Amino acid sequence: MRESREDRVVVGVSGSLGSLAALHRAVEEARRRSAALTVVIAWETVGVDLGSGRPPSPPLLDRWHSLARRQLFAALDTAFGGSIPLEPQLRPVIALGMPGPTLVRVADQESDLLVVGTGSHGLLRRLLSPSVARHCLDHARCPVLVVPPPPLMSELAEAERRGSRARLGLGRGPHDSFMP
Numbered sequence: 350m351r352e353s354r355e356d357r358v359v360v361g362v363s364g365s366l367g368s369l370a371a372l373h374r375a376v377e378e379a380r381r382r383s384a385a386l387t388v389v390i391a392w393e394t395v396g397v398d399l400g401s402g403r404p405p406s407p408p409l410l411d412r413w414h415s416l417a418r419r420q421l422f423a424a425l426d427t428a429f430g431g432s433i434p435l436e437p438q439l440r441p442v443i444a445l446g447m448p449g450p451t452l453v454r455v456a457d458q459e460s461d462l463l464v465v466g467t468g469s470h471g472l473l474r475r476l477l478s479p480s481v482a483r484h485c486l487d488h489a490r491c492p493v494l495v496v497p498p499p500p501l502m503s504e505l506a507e508a509e510r511r512g513s514r515a516r517l518g519l520g521r522g523p524h525d526s527f528m529p
Contacts, residue, residue, distance in 0.1 A: 356384035358437075359456040360464040361448055361481060363390065364424040367466030371496040372428050375464040378494065379437035382462070388425065389442040391451035392417035410445075417443050449484025461491040467498060 360375035362368045372388065379386040392413060394405055405413075421441055425433055433439065444451045456463040467482045482495045 356382055356460060357387050358384050358462045358464060359387045359389060361389050361452045362421060362424045364420055366501060367498045369428045370499045371464050371466035374496045378462055384437060385440060386437045387440045387442055387455060389444060389452055389455050390417050390421040391444050391446050391448040393447060414443060448481045452485055453488045456489060456491050459491050463489050463491055463493045464496060466496050
């Protein structure tokens, strides 16, 4: 738990279109509230059972942390076209853990505002991956603002359903290819 009681807007970022929409909304909210903006990327270990009592080697953890940091700054670069705004004050946080619980842990004061995106995930994805937005709504101690997906997401999903994604020259997004 942090000691300072400054006003903060906390936003989760993965690089997905939904998280970039949430980031833009969080910037607006931080400016409106004259609050600091805490941008969080949560990352998990891949193929390692942390419950086994044997943690991954420090070099491996350092490599994963470095990849998560790179993904966070790539998302900021994508969101702001290479020019990160000077206002509001931006604080990046790179945290090991599942996204939902990590965001709730970072946004730990009632005066915080937690901003999360929501995506248009298919049934299989919803069954296999817990909803970050749902977890935050259920567990956060502060208000949670859930930002709907941008219209481009539904257009891309429709193009993918029609099988035209490859013809459009669109690969998978940076969030899909990231494996720490």
